[in-house]
Amino acid sequence: MTVIDRDNTILGPPALDPRDRGGPAQPMLIVRDLKKHFPVKGSRGKSVQAVDGVSFDVTKGETLGIVGESGCGKSTLARLLLHLIVPDAGELVFDGDAVNAPDGIRVDALRRQVQMVFQDSYASLNPRMPIRDSVAFGPFIQGKRKPAAREVARDTLRKVGLDPELFGPRYPHELSGGQKQRVNIARALATGPRMVILDEPVSALDKSVEAQVLNLLRALKRQFNLTYLFISHDLSVVRYISDRVLVMYLGRVVELGSVDAIFDEPQHPYTRALLASRPSMDPARRIDEPPITGDPPNPIDPPVGCRFHTRCPFAEPVCRTRDPALGYWQGDKAHAAACHMLDPRSGHRRSRDA
Amino acid sequence: MADIAELRKPLEAFEEQVAPATRVRGYWQSVLYRLRHDPVTLAFGAVVLLIVVLAIVAPLVAPFDPYKESIVGRLKPFGWHEHLLGTDELGRDMLSRLLYGGRVSLLMGVVPVLIASIVGGLLGIVGGFAGGRINTAIMRTMDVFYAFPSVLLAVAIAGAMGGGIGNGMVALTMVFIPPMCRVAETATTQVRALDYIEAARATGAGPIKIIRYHVLSNVLGPVFIYASSLVSVSILLASGLSFLGLGVRPPMPDWGLMLSTLRQSIYVVPFVCAVPGVAIFVTSICFNLVSDGLRAAMDVRI
Amino acid sequence: MSFYILRRILYAIPIAFGVSVVCFSLVYIAPGDPLQTVMPPDATAETIAIVKKAYGFDKPLPMQFLIWLGRVLTGDFGMSISTRRPVFLEVSEALANTSLLALFAVPLAFFTGYVMGAIAGCFPGRWVDRLVTGAAVVGVSLPNYWLGIVLVIFFAVEYMLLPATGMGPTGSTGFHILEWSSARFLVLPVITLSMIPVGILSRTTRAAVAEVRNQEFVQTLRAKGLSEWAVTRHVLKNSLPQVMAVMGLQFGYLLGGSILVETVFTWPGSGFLLSKAIINRDVPVLQGTILTLSLVFVATNLVVDLLQSLIDPRIRRA
Numbered sequence: 001m002t003v004i005d006r007d008n009t010i011l012g013p014p015a016l017d018p019r020d021r022g023g024p025a026q027p028m029l030i031v032r033d034l035k036k037h038f039p040v041k042g043s044r045g046k047s048v049q050a051v052d053g054v055s056f057d058v059t060k061g062e063t064l065g066i067v068g069e070s071g072c073g074k075s076t077l078a079r080l081l082l083h084l085i086v087p088d089a090g091e092l093v094f095d096g097d098a099v100n101a102p103d104g105i106r107v108d109a110l111r112r113q114v115q116m117v118f119q120d121s122y123a124s125l126n127p128r129m130p131i132r133d134s135v136a137f138g139p140f141i142q143g144k145r146k147p148a149a150r151e152v153a154r155d156t157l158r159k160v161g162l163d164p165e166l167f168g169p170r171y172p173h174e175l176s177g178g179q180k181q182r183v184n185i186a187r188a189l190a191t192g193p194r195m196v197i198l199d200e201p202v203s204a205l206d207k208s209v210e211a212q213v214l215n216l217l218r219a220l221k222r223q224f225n226l227t228y229l230f231i232s233h234d235l236s237v238v239r240y241i242s243d244r245v246l247v248m249y250l251g252r253v254v255e256l257g258s259v260d261a262i263f264d265e266p267q268h269p270y271t272r273a274l275l276a277s278r279p280s281m282d283p284a285r286r287i288d289e290p291p292i293t294g295d296p297p298n299p300i301d302p303p304v305g306c307r308f309h310t311r312c313p314f315a316e317p318v319c320r321t322r323d324p325a326l327g328y329w330q331g332d333k334a335h336a337a338a339c340h341m342l343d344p345r346s347g348h349r350r351s352r353d354a
Numbered sequence: 355m356a357d358i359a360e361l362r363k364p365l366e367a368f369e370e371q372v373a374p375a376t377r378v379r380g381y382w383q384s385v386l387y388r389l390r391h392d393p394v395t396l397a398f399g400a401v402v403l404l405i406v407v408l409a410i411v412a413p414l415v416a417p418f419d420p421y422k423e424s425i426v427g428r429l430k431p432f433g434w435h436e437h438l439l440g441t442d443e444l445g446r447d448m449l450s451r452l453l454y455g456g457r458v459s460l461l462m463g464v465v466p467v468l469i470a471s472i473v474g475g476l477l478g479i480v481g482g483f484a485g486g487r488i489n490t491a492i493m494r495t496m497d498v499f500y501a502f503p504s505v506l507l508a509v510a511i512a513g514a515m516g517g518g519i520g521n522g523m524v525a526l527t528m529v530f531i532p533p534m535c536r537v538a539e540t541a542t543t544q545v546r547a548l549d550y551i552e553a554a555r556a557t558g559a560g561p562i563k564i565i566r567y568h569v570l571s572n573v574l575g576p577v578f579i580y581a582s583s584l585v586s587v588s589i590l591l592a593s594g595l596s597f598l599g600l601g602v603r604p605p606m607p608d609w610g611l612m613l614s615t616l617r618q619s620i621y622v623v624p625f626v627c628a629v630p631g632v633a634i635f636v637t638s639i640c641f642n643l644v645s646d647g648l649r650a651a652m653d654v655r656i
Numbered sequence: 657m658s659f660y661i662l663r664r665i666l667y668a669i670p671i672a673f674g675v676s677v678v679c680f681s682l683v684y685i686a687p688g689d690p691l692q693t694v695m696p697p698d699a700t701a702e703t704i705a706i707v708k709k710a711y712g713f714d715k716p717l718p719m720q721f722l723i724w725l726g727r728v729l730t731g732d733f734g735m736s737i738s739t740r741r742p743v744f745l746e747v748s749e750a751l752a753n754t755s756l757l758a759l760f761a762v763p764l765a766f767f768t769g770y771v772m773g774a775i776a777g778c779f780p781g782r783w784v785d786r787l788v789t790g791a792a793v794v795g796v797s798l799p800n801y802w803l804g805i806v807l808v809i810f811f812a813v814e815y816m817l818l819p820a821t822g823m824g825p826t827g828s829t830g831f832h833i834l835e836w837s838s839a840r841f842l843v844l845p846v847i848t849l850s851m852i853p854v855g856i857l858s859r860t861t862r863a864a865v866a867e868v869r870n871q872e873f874v875q876t877l878r879a880k881g882l883s884e885w886a887v888t889r890h891v892l893k894n895s896l897p898q899v900m901a902v903m904g905l906q907f908g909y910l911l912g913g914s915i916l917v918e919t920v921f922t923w924p925g926s927g928f929l930l931s932k933a934i935i936n937r938d939v940p941v942l943q944g945t946i947l948t949l950s951l952v953f954v955a956t957n958l959v960v961d962l963l964q965s966l967i968d969p970r971i972r973r974a
Binding site: 494495497498499501502503504505506507509510511513514515516517586590593594597598599600610613617620621624627628630631634635638639642643646 | 670671672674675677678679682683685686687793794796797798799801802805806808809813814908909911912913915916919920930931933934935937939942946949950953954957
């Protein structure tokens, strides 16, 4: 199987990692029906349905972008994948092994192969620890002795473009936003993972720095044969870096497909509205009406049926009662969407023309 | 969108060109730096040091034996027969008794705070890190002790146990554990919610390692600042206990006890009787001001 | 809103329970046989046996606690070893005398502390501010009983203006508050007692006033054209809740700190009662006084919290 880079360079078969168990055809990660509800303090029985039945696959070597508005559950999903939050229901299969199952892979073994890059909030790094110790902490925890861990930290810092002699002994408050984010990346890479989950890694950065970091991420991915799960609310960033895109709304997947398919031919009305709400660079093309109105409904009391029906211009009675299934309509095996308008058996008026 | 040719360049192209501008200075070094440039705190710190040194070398420096009584030389004013600060109601030299009394007062000021910091700090860290029911259980227990005014609690415990220097220290320790616990718990809860703790968890670190490497260094600061402000309170409370007869037992010299026994004699030599109080006041205020200076140096948001 | 009030009151109940447990166990941390601590030294064997049964010393600990709790709730705090009078009587009389001190000390401390702190807060950095801050630091570093002694030395010994000790020329029974011959005994104790609260209150007020002044709405008021005095009135009003919270705590201090001051001035209040009980090893009185004082403290905190929630609507939602 050949890997084709985003700019259509054929790179040849990816080098197989010695830890690889399932082979190139086995998805790196399979997520089935993942659920996480947070009980609301005080109100009995009610809960925030942060992630409610999410399913998708991540192919080895790809970058899967996850987009959605605030509160759609992206960050919760990221933490569920690493078992930083324990899921209420659902299955996680990493390289063929079920996570946290008796015959599968244990959580701490999972954490040696999957790591996470956090958003550069003001406290993504311990303010009392010099940079080199923050980066060396991961290898140290995973068994290396302190000198060896420091050596790994030095190497990793060099790889992200920071001179370890210059930056190693410094403290986070002495670094700029872009530098701190490189340190976050180094911290994630120091343990040698095969897959990296990036939760809004460039959202807090200035645009120019954002571009540098994104390019760094792409180069690192190639050099170390990584698989990325890239979470963001910024559509242009997701378009730039992803191979495939997953769109989330209120804890559910509404659309999933290759980046070109999603951006050029979106199927779900929510995706269409998101894409339409980007201002155009051409001053002649102005939008008069907002493509999407209203606030996202309360995740504590999600609407019955299709979650989007309260804001959907095409909502019909069937949308208010039945959950649309995430299916591969329109013949494309790689592009799925969850909308009654695409399902010929849903009873939606528009579905008959689909 | 970035130039595609950029991506073909080797990784060296991403080398960070901008170096950080400041000198390498860790947190504790910056604290020392600020302290060095704070004349008020340094001055009072010197006085504290002097008091501590005098207390330690009291046996070498005291002009007289603090226990030696004299029937003739009772309640003499300042300067009588080389007794610089006069004599007390049993004829003992005031200056020597002050110096020796400093040992007891400092001991009863520092030891309870130290023990309370360790015990209360540990409880607070455990509660703050564990969260949930454990935290609630610990904090509610502390709340019960908080329901007593501190003087009352100290008197209650020391009084019930029967007084004496040991029981006094136990009482003071019990008084200080709840506030130390609260300070540690608040700091731990704040730190626990931050991203770098989650990142540490993501590498597979267990709670003990996380506390040791990430939580402790961030909680130690607030705990230390608060503890330093408690020392002057402890000195005052300890002297109060001795004044009521609950602390040190006679004839051991202690500033509070001296004030109590000299009370009857204020009509004879009023100024001599007031002297132990001056010692308490000076010690307490110096510790107070040094603690304020420490807080100013350490409590900076970086 | 009433939900918050209810919750707050309910919260006070386990605290009060915990307080009673601590007071109960005071008898048991005392050295020696707990039975001996509640009996006068010359009690006969049969008295001891009767008391033993009545107090339930032969029963297991939790049982003893419940018996004790039952007695306490009916007002039976036991008998004082030294005076043979019911503890309840002794404590209530003493508490009345302490309340008299507190009645004068609280407004004095509040008024003085608040004014000092407000002035300092309105002119931060100037000499007034430094003076007030310095006075506050001195106030909390001074042993208050020593201040009492110094005041006595000055006013009673050297200059003989005010009495040194006692409550009234004939003791507490002949005390007439409206006559100067009695009331002059109040002056020194009240001043001494207010010292530490003044220090703490002025520091708190200064911080609160300075903080409120820096908030944006103050600048808005000035921009609207309000006079400086009117702006200051707004600032003071907004800083009041924080100060009141601390004031409530200071009342608790007065309950505890009165021990030392009353001992110095031989004022027959609850603090002096406590001090006598310690000297006489009169554990029933010790227990009864501490229990009463702490429960009063818990009740005071409750009242202050509720008052605060009435004044400051932000707290209600918490």
